[in-house]
Amino acid sequence: MNNKYELIYEGKAKKVFTHDDSDKVIIEFKDDATAFNALKKAKFEGKGRLNCQISARIFELLIKKNIPTHFIKLKNENTMIAQKIKVIPLEIVLRNTAYGSLCKQTNIKPGTVLEKPLIDIYLKNDALNDPLITKDRIQLMNILSAKDLDYVINLTLKINKILKSFFRNIQLNLVDFKLEFGYDLKNNILLGDEISPDNCRLWDLDQKNDMIVSLDKDRFRNDLGGFIEAYSEINRRINNFI
Numbered sequence: 001m002n003n004k005y006e007l008i009y010e011g012k013a014k015k016v017f018t019h020d021d022s023d024k025v026i027i028e029f030k031d032d033a034t035a036f037n038a039l040k041k042a043k044f045e046g047k048g049r050l051n052c053q054i055s056a057r058i059f060e061l062l063i064k065k066n067i068p069t070h071f072i073k074l075k076n077e078n079t080m081i082a083q084k085i086k087v088i089p090l091e092i093v094l095r096n097t098a099y100g101s102l103c104k105q106t107n108i109k110p111g112t113v114l115e116k117p118l119i120d121i122y123l124k125n126d127a128l129n130d131p132l133i134t135k136d137r138i139q140l141m142n143i144l145s146a147k148d149l150d151y152v153i154n155l156t157l158k159i160n161k162i163l164k165s166f167f168r169n170i171q172l173n174l175v176d177f178k179l180e181f182g183y184d185l186k187n188n189i190l191l192g193d194e195i196s197p198d199n200c201r202l203w204d205l206d207q208k209n210d211m212i213v214s215l216d217k218d219r220f221r222n223d224l225g226g227f228i229e230a231y232s233e234i235n236r237r238i239n240n241f242i
Helices: 047-064 101-105 135-140 146-169 227-241
Strands: 007-010 014-018 024-029 032-035 040-043 071-076 079-083 090-097 113-123 172-179 181-183 189-191 200-204
Touching: 024 047, 047 071, 047 079, 047 146, 047 227, 090 146, 113 135, 113 146, 135 146, 146 172, 146 189
Parallel strands: none
Antiparallel strands: 007 014, 014 024, 024 079, 032 040, 071 079, 090 113, 090 172, 172 200, 181 189
């Protein structure tokens, strides 16, 4: 990144820099992979580029469907330009199929298709290990008004419908995903962060048997191998479809 841009924030998977226009930021995707709140770490060449490309295509799809996002355009292969937002410290997780932490914390069996999407909300705080949080606690901590929280939840449900249908078209089952939102300078709520195999569980529907084949970060999380190959396959299917 050119030295004239100042680093604003560095997370586990991305760096955010200033832009010539103060309303915008430059987001650079890193090759780092992390799991279990960064207790497990590794670097994979090309991961940042793949996540950037996949996120850009999905943001473009959502924008066409009138979903407000922070995405403006790609700057290069692993960098995008986005609206500057004040991130809301909540992670909105939508689950279509039971897997992962939901099954560890309940008696629901992994792979159970849920009758309706389940939304779990987590406080975005590494020091507290991103705890599950209730609506009342969100109000108590003055994170979001009831009206804005309802807006975020309804927007997440709309995004789910769009993404479920899109991924099914490229033979992928959208099991669950995590979204983050923020306020722009005019106080509008925009979808932020990224949408990639880092924060979506995607299972391959091209399988001839009932085996679960993950094409997402679970390949790294669970030492399944073929991590970059899985991300490359998702990118290939998206590009062939769009």
